[in-house]
Amino acid sequence: MPKGVHRVVSRGREYFYYQVGRGTDHAGPRVTLPNDPHLPSFWNAIRQAQGLGGGADVDTFGAVLDGYLEYINTAGTITAGTIDQYERALRLARTAWGDLPAKGLRPVHVQAVMDNLAATPGKANNFLSAMRALSTWARVRDHIEHSLTEGVKPYAKDKGHKPWTPAQIDAAMTKLTGVIRRGVVLYLYTGMRGSDAVRLGWTDVEEGGFALTTQKKKRDVWCPIVPELAAEMATWAKRPGPFLLQEGGRADGARYTRKLFSTHFADARDKIPELAGVTLHGLRCTAVIRLRRAGLSTGQIGDIVGMSLPMIERYCRFADRKTSGQAALLTLTRTAGEQNCKTLQNSKTKT
Known part of the structure; x- marks a missing residue:
């Protein structure tokens, strides 16, 4: 709460x-x-009490946005990464409509912003995602009369994060060092999201695997520690806290956030030509494909990495097609060979 705002609980009810x-x-x-x-009028009353020119009209989009941002920051159901993404995306909305009546906004206004962001489809889609979440929250609270995003379509996604090739994995294992290499190992052999990989530590080990609740989906998963990862872990010191801690400088020994580890990885990656263009999230895709090729079902993979079944199928689609194609080629080659094989003819033995 802002400085000067106080909460009092009396007879089971709270007052501010x-x-x-x-x-x-x-x-x-x-x-x-x-x-x-959660109401815009709450934040408007604070601005009035602070003497900020009477505050914004409670009907403005800016006031509704203030209420929504306060909601996602206090609800406890949305990850810090998602909140950060929404806050950055919704700055565009505040700039565009902050002083306008919220109930006057329509999907056409959202579409206009999307059109202006056509050159950066990723940024446009993040904006649309945030607006959808805000619209749902505001609609059920009667802050707006209609969905703000109905009919607005996201831009088509590209091929997404590509899995790493064997050559790229080999380059990472031989040329990366320290905590960055350790992080790549964890990403590769667990398939976890970055927000979960940076939290992993010895205390999460349970009966030959990692047992934890995922940060984003709040889903309980148990990820087996494969022999390759076990061999790496045998060289790591056993101590409290996560495996990935910052090295050197004033932050030495401090915990990593997903975003900071991604930044440090990118710095190291850019010094290795073989790793040009790879992403940490691509290792999640790589891990899923590895599990699929090991014969695990979609459901089993979901239980291990905490990923939705449609996303697993999306990640595996190319690997499945390639495997199927290779099997078909083997069958065709075998069939052709059998057709060209001459049948031995029985013949009488001359005396």
Whole structure:
């Protein structure tokens, strides 16, 4: 809550008020606030109490946006990474419509922003995703009268994160060092999201695997520690905390966030020509394909890496087609060979 906002619980109900310098000789007037911090009127009342020119009209899109941002930051159901992505994307919305009446907005306005972002489809799709979430939240609270994104389509995605080739994996294993190499090993042999890989530690080991609840989906998974990973882990010191800790400088020994580890990996990757264009998320795809080729079902892979079944099938589609094609080629080659084989004829033995 902003400085000066206080929460009081009485007889099972919570109340809010604003007072500068509470408990001091210079305490300001006590201003009662609305009881629901999810409402735009709550934040408007705070601005009024702070003397910020009466605050924004509670009907403006900016006020609705303030309420939504407060909701996602306090709900406890959305990951920090998603919140950061939404906040950055919704700055575009605030710039475009902050002072306009929220109930006057329509999908055509969202489409106009999407059109302006056509040159950066990834940024446009992130904006649309954030607007969809905001629209759903605002619609059921009667802040808007219609969905703001109905009929608005995202830009077609490219081929996405590509799996690493054997040559790229070999280059990473031989040329990366320290914590960056260790992180690549974890990504490769667990298939976990970055937000989960940076949290893994010895305390997550349970009966030959990693047992944890995924950060994004809040799903319980058990990921087996394959022999290749076990051999790597045998060289790691056993200590509390995650496997991946920052090395050197003032942050030495500090925990990594997914974003910071990705940044440090990119710095190291750019110094190795063989790794040009690879992404850490591509290792998630690589791990899924490896599990599929080992004979695991889609459901089994989902239980291991905490990924939805449609996403697993999407990641495996090329590998499955390639394997099927190779099997077909083997069958065709065998069939052709059998057709060209001459049948031995029985003949009488001359005496």
